[in-house]
Amino acid sequence: MASTKNSEPGLYWTPKGGNNHEAMFASCHNYTSVTKDKETGKVSKTTILIDMGQNEDPKDFADGVYQKVVPALTDCLAIPGQPEPEEPAAAIFLTHSHSDHIDAIFEYVQMGVELPPIYGTEYTINALRAEFIKRQIPVPEGLEMKTVEAGDTIEIGNMKVEALAASHSIPGCLSFKLSNEEVSAFHSGDTKSDQTSSLGDGRGVSLDAYRAMEGVDFAVWDGAMANRSGHSTSEAGAKEEYKKIFEDKANEGKQIIVAMPAAHSQRLASVIAAAAEAGKHVIINGGATMEINYVALGDNGYDLQEKYPDITIATAGSDEAQKIKPEDCITITTGIYGEKNSPFVKKLQGLDDSFVLRDDAVIVSPAVGKAVSEREKIEDLLDGYIEKDPDHRSGMKIITAETVKGIGSSGHAQHDDFFQDLLPALKAKVNVPTHVGSAKKAERFMQELRDAGYGTLSEYPRNGYTVQVTKQGCQIVAKEEVKWIGAKYSKKKDKDGNDVLDKQLSWSVEDDHGFSTGDFRQDNARKKIKEWQQKNSQGNNQDKGNNQNNVNSSIIKDIKRDGR
Amino acid sequence: MADEYDWFSLDFWAEELEKKYPSTNLFSLSDQKLSEMLLSLEAAKGMSALPTKKSYFSALRSAWTVVQYGGDDSKDIPDAYI
Numbered sequence: 001m002a003s004t005k006n007s008e009p010g011l012y013w014t015p016k017g018g019n020n021h022e023a024m025f026a027s028c029h030n031y032t033s034v035t036k037d038k039e040t041g042k043v044s045k046t047t048i049l050i051d052m053g054q055n056e057d058p059k060d061f062a063d064g065v066y067q068k069v070v071p072a073l074t075d076c077l078a079i080p081g082q083p084e085p086e087e088p089a090a091a092i093f094l095t096h097s098h099s100d101h102i103d104a105i106f107e108y109v110q111m112g113v114e115l116p117p118i119y120g121t122e123y124t125i126n127a128l129r130a131e132f133i134k135r136q137i138p139v140p141e142g143l144e145m146k147t148v149e150a151g152d153t154i155e156i157g158n159m160k161v162e163a164l165a166a167s168h169s170i171p172g173c174l175s176f177k178l179s180n181e182e183v184s185a186f187h188s189g190d191t192k193s194d195q196t197s198s199l200g201d202g203r204g205v206s207l208d209a210y211r212a213m214e215g216v217d218f219a220v221w222d223g224a225m226a227n228r229s230g231h232s233t234s235e236a237g238a239k240e241e242y243k244k245i246f247e248d249k250a251n252e253g254k255q256i257i258v259a260m261p262a263a264h265s266q267r268l269a270s271v272i273a274a275a276a277e278a279g280k281h282v283i284i285n286g287g288a289t290m291e292i293n294y295v296a297l298g299d300n301g302y303d304l305q306e307k308y309p310d311i312t313i314a315t316a317g318s319d320e321a322q323k324i325k326p327e328d329c330i331t332i333t334t335g336i337y338g339e340k341n342s343p344f345v346k347k348l349q350g351l352d353d354s355f356v357l358r359d360d361a362v363i364v365s366p367a368v369g370k371a372v373s374e375r376e377k378i379e380d381l382l383d384g385y386i387e388k389d390p391d392h393r394s395g396m397k398i399i400t401a402e403t404v405k406g407i408g409s410s411g412h413a414q415h416d417d418f419f420q421d422l423l424p425a426l427k428a429k430v431n432v433p434t435h436v437g438s439a440k441k442a443e444r445f446m447q448e449l450r451d452a453g454y455g456t457l458s459e460y461p462r463n464g465y466t467v468q469v470t471k472q473g474c475q476i477v478a479k480e481e482v483k484w485i486g487a488k489y490s491k492k493k494d495k496d497g498n499d500v501l502d503k504q505l506s507w508s509v510e511d512d513h514g515f516s517t518g519d520f521r522q523d524n525a526r527k528k529i530k531e532w533q534q535k536n537s538q539g540n541n542q543d544k545g546n547n548q549n550n551v552n553s554s555i556i557k558d559i560k561r562d563g564r
Numbered sequence: 565m566a567d568e569y570d571w572f573s574l575d576f577w578a579e580e581l582e583k584k585y586p587s588t589n590l591f592s593l594s595d596q597k598l599s600e601m602l603l604s605l606e607a608a609k610g611m612s613a614l615p616t617k618k619s620y621f622s623a624l625r626s627a628w629t630v631v632q633y634g635g636d637d638s639k640d641i642p643d644a645y646i
Contacts, residue, residue, distance in 0.1 A: 100644040134627060295625055
């Protein structure tokens, strides 16, 4: 049955996972292009998806009974046991290879869903293929993974999809401009305006390309306008700050440890560049994800050892690393958020002694902000470590982004570069935020847009809302309750005897439980979850490899507010 | 026995390598050296030709890091924060 929400010519955008009440959740977007033949009056529709992310905090959904949670794309993918999709997606375009943008793909493939062709840069497609192999999920026969690079235009049905370079925290990131004969829309993906990455060579965002799109009818800004103190909007500036620390006489002869997020490849490159300029070798000792990402850089044309032949870049434990004295190198590790997989964190917690940590170590850890306070800060762990042997360890020191401004890490546009660079370059008629962390942030974001004279919607488009883009303007034309797919996984033991996820066992389609509206914090949502759990405990298909087939998408007549 | 696995049974080969070459960091080895190590394994006897693509060895190193450090990525920072 054809949908009535998009019967008029135009473009239609429906966020599927990133616009929750709180938390980042999954970036996933449905775009439908509707055109009408001027002679015959025949209506043509083309639907694509941009990104298919996973919920990054599955424990927050349905009291954490699922190990993986992804948007339920029942309206555009043929899911076993579910009604046929109204408007099947003709393609999936990926902005980049982060888990909150691609990981739903692995869930759908394991569910036996046939996906349309997937488009991404060579780096993104390589990352996708590597993940299939790493997870030991066979790539389905017939699944097409196609490369698209900045500057390419792909025609899908009645829609044109133009790829543009984006600057994020990893290589191979894209924005997309979508257009049909009526209107156009811009989807930023995760990006910032910085063009000074050590991985750069002209592959980052181009404000000239933005200017060439001036007057685009609608723009969706993904993850933009973060506000983190100590953040650097220039990767070259961050590199210089690190270099100063490495060359600081006060740090001479000491072990310098730089902590960063494991998947922040751009910052890894900046720190290695700073180390090379300071004449320091590099030892990478951040755990599995960091090592994989480092190797991925080399596999995709960013061989940093080749770029900096005067220094040795070695992985911890290698023969090369054994030959380097701690004071002659920069040790790059993870752990700024107290990640349990980090060898540095394990060392501080006394769980693993293999990480070399001298009593005079200078630790550079740019963790700042709310995201950190919700987790165990590396400063706290370090304090605990020092307290165990203060006579020897009191000489250790930590440098954060609050003490040295400009070493903060983010691949997202901050307030300044968003308002000063991106927005005025694009000059879209209507701008909306997506995937910014919370409804409160998004609404503040929209108010700032209005205050600055930029067009936006009158209401924050939550997950499941559909925005119609026409020449006459943009408006919300539907408010449907989104669904989620929760997947349960078997577990296996790792080398240390810890439980880790193994294979997808079962999955089911779940209601939103108020996640997109904030109602889940209220008693009625808790009650709803309890009812669902009772039903679940009675054996309703949960572990039988079946879905619950409970899709009854309904229009929300009255979106409850929770006093924001 | 060779029917039970192929060259893309990465966990298996990562574990076999760890057994024969404990604490050898695969990231510090060339693809050529890694090929030689794989072919030296008892389980490799009678196998078809080893893949030669760079991406294969990268994926094998990824599997090896899971053997080494354990776990899925769920204990890392969510990518959304980066």
